[in-house]
Amino acid sequence: MEPTLSMNQYSLVTNLMSLTVATMGAAALFFFMSRQSVAAKYRVALTVSGLVVTIACYHYFRILESFTAAYKLEDGMYVATGIPFNDAYRYADWLLTVPLLLVELIAVLNLPKKESAGLLGKLTIAAVLMIALGYPGEISSDAGTRWLWGWLSTVPFLYILYVLFVQLSGAVDRQVDAAKVLIKNARLLIFATWGFYPIAYTIGTLGLGSGASTEVAIQVGYTLADITAKAGLGVFIFNIARVKTEAEEGSAA
Amino acid sequence: MEPTLSMNQYSLVTNLMSLTVATMGAAALFFFMSRQSVAAKYRVALTVSGLVVTIACYHYFRILESFTAAYKLEDGMYVATGIPFNDAYRYADWLLTVPLLLVELIAVLNLPKKESAGLLGKLTIAAVLMIALGYPGEISSDAGTRWLWGWLSTVPFLYILYVLFVQLSGAVDRQVDAAKVLIKNARLLIFATWGFYPIAYTIGTLGLGSGASTEVAIQVGYTLADITAKAGLGVFIFNIARVKTEAEEGSAA
Numbered sequence: 270m271e272p273t274l275s276m277n278q279y280s281l282v283t284n285l286m287s288l289t290v291a292t293m294g295a296a297a298l299f300f301f302m303s304r305q306s307v308a309a310k311y312r313v314a315l316t317v318s319g320l321v322v323t324i325a326c327y328h329y330f331r332i333l334e335s336f337t338a339a340y341k342l343e344d345g346m347y348v349a350t351g352i353p354f355n356d357a358y359r360y361a362d363w364l365l366t367v368p369l370l371l372v373e374l375i376a377v378l379n380l381p382k383k384e385s386a387g388l389l390g391k392l393t394i395a396a397v398l399m400i401a402l403g404y405p406g407e408i409s410s411d412a413g414t415r416w417l418w419g420w421l422s423t424v425p426f427l428y429i430l431y432v433l434f435v436q437l438s439g440a441v442d443r444q445v446d447a448a449k450v451l452i453k454n455a456r457l458l459i460f461a462t463w464g465f466y467p468i469a470y471t472i473g474t475l476g477l478g479s480g481a482s483t484e485v486a487i488q489v490g491y492t493l494a495d496i497t498a499k500a501g502l503g504v505f506i507f508n509i510a511r512v513k514t515e516a517e518e519g520s521a522a
Numbered sequence: 523m524e525p526t527l528s529m530n531q532y533s534l535v536t537n538l539m540s541l542t543v544a545t546m547g548a549a550a551l552f553f554f555m556s557r558q559s560v561a562a563k564y565r566v567a568l569t570v571s572g573l574v575v576t577i578a579c580y581h582y583f584r585i586l587e588s589f590t591a592a593y594k595l596e597d598g599m600y601v602a603t604g605i606p607f608n609d610a611y612r613y614a615d616w617l618l619t620v621p622l623l624l625v626e627l628i629a630v631l632n633l634p635k636k637e638s639a640g641l642l643g644k645l646t647i648a649a650v651l652m653i654a655l656g657y658p659g660e661i662s663s664d665a666g667t668r669w670l671w672g673w674l675s676t677v678p679f680l681y682i683l684y685v686l687f688v689q690l691s692g693a694v695d696r697q698v699d700a701a702k703v704l705i706k707n708a709r710l711l712i713f714a715t716w717g718f719y720p721i722a723y724t725i726g727t728l729g730l731g732s733g734a735s736t737e738v739a740i741q742v743g744y745t746l747a748d749i750t751a752k753a754g755l756g757v758f759i760f761n762i763a764r765v766k767t768e769a770e771e772g773s774a775a
Contacts, residue, residue, distance in 0.1 A: 301555070309559075316555050320548045327544050352595065357533055361541040365548070408530055 271339050271349040272481040279340060279347040282488045286333040289492050293326035296500040303507050308517060311510035314376035318503035321366045321373065325499050328362035329492075331355075336488075359491065360404045368396040370502060371429070374455060377509050380440050388440075392432055399425040403470065415474040423467065430460065445516040448509050455505040462498035465490055524592050524602040525734040532593060532600040535741045539586040542745050546579035549753040556760055561770060564763035567630035571756035574619045574626065578752050581615035582745075584608075589741075612744065613657045621649040623755060624682070627708060630762050633693050641693075645685055652678040656723065668727040676720065683713065698769040701762050708758040715751035718743055 274282070300319035304312045332355075339354035340347040371392040375385055399422050406418030433456050441452050469487045527535070553572035557565045585608075592607035593600040624645040628638055652675050659671030686709050694705050722740045 301551075304555070313559075316552060320552060323551060324544045324548050327547065331540060353529070355533065355537070357537050358540065361537045361544070364541065365544060408533065 270351075271354055272484050273349070274340065274347040274481050274485065276342075276345060276347065278481055278485045282485055283333060283336060285489055285492045286329055286336060289329040289496055290326055290333065292496055292500055293322040293329060296322040296503055297326060300503050300507065306514075307507075307510040308514040310379055311377055311514060314373045314506050314510055315503075317369050317373040317376060318506050321369045321499050322503060324365050324369075325362055325495060328358050329495075332358050357404070357408060360400060360407060362495075363400045364397065366499060367400055368393045370459070370498065371396055373503070373506050374433075374459070377506050377513075378440055378444065378452070379513070384440065388432065388437070392429060395425040395429050395432070398422075399429065406474075407470070412474055412476070415470075419467070419470055419474060426463070426467070433459065445513055447512045447516055451505060451509045451512060455502060455509065458497065458502055458505060462494050462501070465494040523604075524607055525737050526602070527593065527600040527734050527738065529595075529598060529600065531734060531738045535738055536586060536590060538742055538745045539582055539589060542582045542749055543579055543586065545749055545753055546575040546582060549575040549756055550579060553756050553760065559767075560760075560763040561767040563632055564630055564767060567626045567759050567763055568756075570622050570626040570629060571759050574622045574752050575756060577618050577622075578615060578748060581611050582748075585611050610657070610661060613653060613660060615748075616653045617650065619752060620653055621646045623712070623751065624649055626756070626759050627686075627712070630759050630766075631693055631697065631705070632766070637693065641685065641690070645682060648678040648681045648685070651675075652682065659727075660723070665727055665729070668723075672720070672723055672727060679716070679720070686712065698766055700765045700769055704758060704762045704765060708755060708762065711750065711755055711758060715747045715754070718747040 297319045300315050300322065304315045307315065335355040335358065338352050339350055341350045372389060375388050375392065378385075380388070402418055402422035402425070404418075406415040406422070409415055409418070437456075441449060441456075444452060469490055472483060472487060550572045553568050553575065557568045560568060588608040588611065591605050592603055594603045625642060628641050628645065631638075633641070655671055655675035655678070657671075659668040659675070662668050662671070690709075694702060694709075697705060722743055725736060725740060
């Protein structure tokens with residue numbers, strides 16, 4: 270059952286969710302229109318960035334609808350209606366967007382086809398496994414079940430970090446100098462924002478998730494992490510594509 | 523009457539349907555934007571791929587709305603409201619998308635006009651017959667009626683397979699080498715995914731469809747088959763168009 274929220278707590282969560290719908294939608298328009306500003310070979314990276322935030326825009330619309338249906342105003346407080354808040358929309362979103370976020374990062378590197386295909390294969394499978402293994406834990410109310418699936422889901426997460434920070438080093442070093450720092454920062458952004466999700470999951474597992482302020486903190490945290498991980502990463506990808514386009518046009522001229 | 527579902531069963535079905543709305547919508551944007559990446563003569567294949575997933579996006583929105591209207595939460599279980607779940611939206615979808623899926627496959631082959639028109643005529647008529655003959659069986663609760671229309675619908679399905687795997691062989695062999703394997707795999711994908719639909723229909727006819735877990739399995743199966751048959755085939759078509767574009771631009775240079 271959803272915890273009772275004060276009017277300010279309820280407003281904070283719903284306003285932030287609504288802000289996210291607007292942010293993701295605007296980011297989608299920006300990435301789609303910016304395709305024209307970069308060389309043809311980097312456009313697919315911007316297309317995929319746009320798809321990620323389009324999918325997230327859709328899901329935040331659903332999440333907001335589900336959250337408002339789960340609450341009703343009674344004596345100045347927001348109490349549960351009994352209709353469950355479907356936080357699992359987040360898993361549906363991640364199942365699609367997390368592999369695509371890795372696709373946009375690899376696409377903007379513009380590696381040789383074989384190398385690119387190998388990396389994409391590994392990263393996509395690991396990303397899907399990471400989300401799919403988290404889901405049975407998320408929908409369970411048993412602590413043991415939650416810990417089990419949480420740890421199983423951590424294995425592909427660590428593997429993704431290994432591919433990005435170890436196996437990808439050579440490819441990053443071959444990039445033009447101006448793009449190197451941006452790519453390393455994009456990688457750090459993935460590490461930092463994706464790290465929030467297991468923290469929120471752990472808070473839920475520790476049973477701290479029963480109070481109103483913890484519920485608010487988790488929803489606010491997920492929302493800010495999603496904006497940074499999706500729209501934020503997309504801005505990095507756009508900058509990397511632009512810097513590489515400029516460097517190549519400069520050397521061609 | 524719809525079988526009673528547990529909260530997890532209901533969540534699985536509705537989350538997957540919602541995920542399909544997002545997947546089809548994102549795929550539509552991708553196919554429409556990718557038109558610029560292939561030679562002009564292959565763009566119609568990508569346009570049609572985009573139309574198929576746009577139509578499916580719309581229908582999954584309707585299917586999800588109908589499914590949620592058919593259920594209400596009572597004592598922790600989802601029970602039938604009495605409003606029937608309209609699974610026949612699927613037939614409306616297939617009546618439009620199944621002929622178009624065959625159109626995108628033929629279009630990307632870029633055959634001589636006369637050959638192309640002949641194939642399209644035969645395949646479109648067979649596809650419309652296949653769906654239309656299945657419909658009277660689907661809406662009937664009489665096993666005899668269901669078997670009769672099911673078998674009638676199988677005749678055009680077998681004819682489509684005959685056209686794709688026998689009559690089309692010559693045309694496939696004339697394609698550039700790099701595209702041949704992709705086209706054969708696209709054909710196998712059609713065979714494998716379309717094969718799921720008569721299996722689901724047969725399960726319903728055998729009366730196995732009365733239990734909750736069978737209902738869930740059928741809905742999950744239809745959803746995954748639709749994603750693969752539509753968005754998945756579209757990705758194949760895009761790759762075929764890109765490989766053919768590259769081969770032709772390479773030989774022109």
